[in-house]
Amino acid sequence: MAKKTVRRKKMAAAPAAKKPRGPMSPRDQRTMDQLAGLAESVIVAADKRRDPHMDIPTRALSNVRFNSAKRFIEMGNKTNRRHLFNLSQAKSFMQTMLVASGTKQLIEQDKTTSIRGLYYLLKHSIEGTKEETFADQGECDPVIEDTEVLLSALREELHLYAQKKGDMVGELILEDRGDEIDCSRMGSGGYGIPSIVEPDVIRFKKCNAKFVLHVEKDTVWQRFNEDKFWRTHNCILTHGGGQPPRGVRRLLHRLHTELKLPIYCLLDNDPWGYYIYSVIKQGSINLAFESQRMAIPDAKYLGLRSIDLERCGLSESVKINLNDTDRKRAKQIANYPWFAKKKAWQKEIKQMLDNGFKLEVEALISRDISYVTEEYTPARLSEQDWLD
Amino acid sequence: MTKKKVRVSRSRNSAPSQSENGKAPKSPERLRRRATAESMAAGQRDISVSEFFAKNRHLLGFDNPRKALLTTVKEAVDNALDACEEAGILPEIWVHIQRTTNGNGQDRYKVGVQDNGPGIVAKQIPLIFGKLLYGSKFHRLRMSRGQQGIGISAAGMYGLLTTGKPVKIMSKVSVRTPAHYYEIQIDTKRNLPEIINGRGEGVDIPPGQKGAATIEKHGIEWIEQDHGTRVTIELEAKYQRGRGSVDEYLEQTAIANPHVTIHYEDPEGNKRDYSRVAEVLPPEPKEIKPHPYGVELGRLVGMLKETKEPTITQFLVKSFSRVSPSVARRICEEAGVSNRSSTKRIGREEADMVYQAIQKTKISNPATDCICPIGEELILKGLHQVVPGEFFAAATRPPSVYRGNPFQIEVGLAYGGTSTAHRVTRETLCELIDQTDARTLRQFLSMTFDGIGPDAADKIIKEARMRTRISPGKLKAKDIDHLLDAMQNVNLDDGQTMNVLRYANRVPLQFQAGGCAITQTIMQTNWRAYGLNQARNQLPRGPITVMVHMASVWVPFTSESKEAVASYPEIQKELRLGLQAVGRKLGMFLRRRRRVKHEGERRNMFLRYLGEVAGAVSEINGIDKQTIYDQLLLVARRKTAEADVKLDDRGRVVDEDEAEFGANVLIVDPEDVNEQLLARAKASGGDPETDEQKKLF
Incomplete structure (x- = not known):
């Protein structure tokens, strides 16, 4: 299959196939087969005069399950069907196919690019219109994630990487x-x-x-x-x-x-900090399919805690008032199944909501520049004072 | 008037007597009389109606020179049409406005209006044209344009006051009799006509060459007719186009009177003809007796005094409509008056009792066959003749009654005015630019195209990246391309508001739109439900023209100058129902148009993406791009064909049948609108000035 592709490819788009690569790794071979299967489904549907579609596993809270034995989030088996001949889905169908063809080129040439690079690779105006295939990168990124789950391939298997951070x-x-x-x-x-x-x-x-x-x-x-x-x-x-x-x-x-x-x-004592901890510990909802190799169920939350303003004797001026989004988000997090049964966490979130303010780690600097490194963290570690 | 003054002076006289009644005067001056009752009586005298209106000319529509010209033309044309229709003649009207020279540099115009009516008997001419409040229409209840008999004589009086020139009337009754010619002045003190020529008798104008010379000598014109009347008035005025102009009036008159032909020559020598589209006269309106509900106490007392009927019952039955002997008996019972009491003996108090009793008695509504609506078909014809558009609808409401007066509401609607600007072709645009004499591009745009106001013109010019004040004559071919692009790209629909044409008994109402029940009701109607944009209690926006006609035996105007209809709840209700009737049809049209557009977009969208999808698939699997594209295209065709049938707002299968709109709807192919525009430009005889007339619609 792959061989045939390369040959035809030369005829279709000459500049892309300048450097023929050596033998493909089994991993790349597997991804190539997946891609070919995706394209094949469109061909078959078109041949049968049917509306081509693809079933993309749903990346939403509704389709994740907390596996209490493994103690991380697993992806369910719900899928979203994306049709070509549906007004609201036509464009994203087209975009998904473009991302697939882009990654195919990358694998073929054994190159890796950033997701931004792929965005530029695929961005062009649609023939005969002023419309762009992708308006901005924000439109491209979710499609890449869709493609990952669709092909059940990891990002690196698609020869893509995110911005280093x-x-x-x-x-x-x-x-x-x-x-x-x-x-x-x-x-x-x-x-x-x-x-x-x-x-x-x-x-x-x-x-x-x-x-x-x-x-x-x-x-x-x-x-x-x-x-x-x-x-x-x-x-x-x-x-x-x-x-x-x-x-x-x-x-x-x-x-x-x-x-x-x-x-x-x-981490910071705010809903955002809690969620970062949750992602490290249980995996993210969006990338639930990668929890297996990302989640660390034993990770501990050292701080900052809602009690730290009093416990560390910080000045009142380091408080940042919670806004409505914060409150809403905090309540959502408290309801996540992996937090719902933990009394310490429920108490912690409730305490923050009662406080009505959040604290950043930098707030500890108001005591002393090195308070966080010399006193706060060593004390938490030695007292084994953390949330699990 | 006189009465009032007397009362005022009495109250002054009574002031000292009050002080005698124990209230001490505060200062000695109060005691000194400034005038005695006798000396004041010397200044108290009759005021003639003519004098009153000469001083209060604004009450009759002569507020300013511009309006004076319009009012003069309007009164003359209205009278001419009334006369023709009453005589059963298809009206043909000639209007000629000329600028006349005078020494002082003031603007003077000579207005000549001629009809092909029955003519006027020589004896009556001076009274009709030279006496205020003299006419045939005031004392009867019958649908007609004029009502009071003030209009044309007031115009003559105004002319006399401002230029000193008499009113010149020429009238011919039949082929056999010679035309008669009068020059008349109105004696404002006595409200009586004064004939200047022929020693107070007027002169006969012989037919043929000799007569023509006489006509020429007197500075008037005569278009040879078997019968007809021509009135010529010279007055101080101002001629200006645009809103509230003579041009607008005549054009609107043509819409509401499709059976009329008007030949118009304006002061600049441009000629314009509005030819009739209907060859049948509207049916003759019947005269009716007043309905008891519409009569006020004072009127009732007056009628009682005048009547020749011996008993109250007979009086009621004979003078009013819908009063049968049994109804009369019930009224008398309710009033506590014997039904055989003599009309001569009914005093003020009894009259009041009878009046109250009338209000309490149930009397059926007056007959409504006395009203002649224009009719839905003719409204459509009239609108289509003058207003370019894609969609026309009309509705005539059944007759109704306010305060005992029957009336009927008719509504016509034209949609799609912007199409002219959007669909104009390059050739047409070049032609229009060639013909215009507008000084700036902005002026050109707003003058030439319907529905483009200064705002929309600015938008277009900005889009075309040109200077606002550039002269249209200086545009190069490339600039015209830019302009055309801009005109097609800018969305103008929201830049314009609904154009409202108001009519009362087929007469256009051009002023006081804000105070008129018609405008108010349009603003209170929810047009959003019919797919138009509308701010709260504002006129809706969009390329839309609405004409509303109120026909009644007695139109309730808010003032003597007949500019706005008063807001009676019954009238407002009928107006609303009429507007909603055409609104619903417009809504259907707009929804369907939107749906067609939506489907087109839908198909386009699929087609747009198919190429990309085919490209990607061929990139991955190496299949030939064209093959997969063609196959996908087949699927797309099938899918959208399904959508064509399926898609309706309520998910029903749409029946593409015209009948769905019901009767009285006219849909014009958008391409024709362009031709319409070009035809108009040509009809104006290559003269750009008339382009402006279109702007009125």
Whole structure:
């Protein structure tokens, strides 16, 4: 099948097939077969004068199930049928086919590109109109995720990666595409966690660290790095720039499962922070199909806690009032099945709602610049004072 | 008037007597009399009607020079039409307005209006044209354009006051008699005509060459006819086109009177003909007796005084419609008056009792066959003749009654005015640009195309990236292309508001739109339900023209100048029902049009994406792009064909039958609208000025 494709391809679009690649890896072969199957379904439908359609697994809260035995979110088997001859679906059908053809080109040429790169690769105006295939990247990204679940292929299997986000320092030596990297010698910048961290790209060589501390944002991470927290406490320090991208989550998962390191999270005391923890721990609703290799059910929530304003004696001015969206979001999170049965979490969320304000990790700086690294975090760790 | 003054002076006289009654005067001055009753009596005298109106000319529609010209033409034309219809002659009217020279640099115009009516008996001419409140129409209840008998004599009086020129009337009764010619002045003091020529007798104009010379000498014209009347009035006025102009009046008259032919020559020498589209006169309206509900106490007393009937019962039965002897008996019982009491003995109090009793007694509504509506078919014809559009609908309501007066409402609607701007072809546009004398492009756009106001013109010019004040003559071929593109791309539908044409007994009402029951009811009607945009209590927006005609034996005007219809609840209700009737049909039309457009978009959308999908599939599987595209296209055809049948607002299968609109709807192929525009441009004889007339609609 693949061979035939390459041959025909040369006739259809000459510039795309300039560099013939070597033999395809079994993984790429499998993805290519999936893609071919998708195209075949359209051909068959057209041949039978039927409306071509594709069944895309639903990526929504309604189609995820909390597996209490495995303790992470699993995707259900609900699907959304997308028709070509349906006014509201025609465009996204077309876009899905375009993404499929784009990834096929990438695999064929053995190239990897960012999702933004793919967006540019596929963006052109539709023949005879002023309409663009994709108006902006925001229109392209969900279609890429659709394609992932549709083909049950991981993003890296489609030769795609997301924008790199998140850094790491600590007592760890690893090998990244053959280069040895000592994460304890990364200066002030740290090691940028790549989007694809599968074993064929990154291999762990040596690890002296006893645990991983994941913080929410770059600014807090800088504080810990400057104070050499990871050295004094013998750990690995990561951040994910807010909601951690898949690379960071996958790396944390590998550190936890392969090196048996416990993961502690230091996040803001707001619904957003809770959700970041939830994603790290149980997996995200959107990417529930990847929970298996991303979720870390044993991750612990170190802080910030709703009681911290009083407990740490912070000044009143660090409070940020909750808005309506925050309240709504907090109530949603409290109702997630994986939080619903945890009394400590229910108490925590209720406390925040009662407080009527949220706290960022940076609020601890109002006590002292290094309060968070020298007192707050060590105290939580030694007291084993965390939420699970 | 006189009475009032007397009363005022009495109250002044009574002031000192009050002080005698114990109330001490505050200052000695109050005691001194400024005038005595006797000295004041010297200044108290009769005011003639003519004097009163000479001073209050605005009450009759002579507020300003521009309106004076319109009112003059209007009164003359209305009288001419009434006369022709009453005599059973298909009216043909000639209107000629000329600018006359005068020394002072003031604007003077000579208005000549001639009809092919029955003519007027020589003896009556001076009274009709030279005496205010003299006429045949006031004392009867019958549907006619004129009512009071003020109009034409007031116009003559105005002319006399402003230019000193008499009213010139020429009338011919039949082929056998010579035409008679009068020059008349109105004596404002006595409200009596004064004949200037022929020693107070007027002159006969002999037929043939000799007569023509006489006509020429007197500065009038005569279009040779077997019978007819021509009135010529010279007055101080101002001629201007646009809203409230003579041009507008004549055009609107042509819409509501499809049986009339009008020949019009304006001061600049442009000629325009409105030819009749109906060869049949409207049926003759019947005269009716007043209905008891419509009579006020004062009128009742007056009628009692005048009547020759001996008893009250006979009086009631003979003077009113719908009063049978049994109804009369019930009225008398209710009033506590003997039904055989003499009309001469009925005093004020009894009259009041009778009046109250009438209100309490149930009397059936007056006969409504006295009203002659234009008719739905002729409204459609008339509208289509003058207003370009794609969709026309008309509705005539059954007759109804307000305050004892029968009336009938008719509504006509034309939709799709923008089509002219949207669908104009390049050739037409070039021609129009060639012909125009507008100084700026903006002026050109708003003058030439229906429904383009200054706002919409600005939008187009902005879209075409041109300067607002550029002269249309200076546009190059490339600029015209840009302009055409812009005109087709800019959405103008929201930039214009509904154009309302109001009529009362076939006479256009051009002023005081805001105070008129018709406009008010249109604004209160919910047009959004029919697919139009409308702000709350505003006129709806869109390329739409609505004409509303109220026919009645007595139209309740808000003032003597007959500019607005008063808001009686019964009238408003009928108006609303009529508007809703045409609105529903418009709604159907718009929904269907939207649906067709929607389906077109739907098919287009699939076709647009099919190419991309075929490309992607061929990219992945290497199948030939064209093959898969053709196959998908077949599926698309089948799918959208299903949609053609299926898609309705309520999910019903749509029946593509015209009958769904019901009767009295006219749908014009949009392409024809373009031709219509071009035809009009040509009809104006290559003269651009007349283009502006179209703008009125």
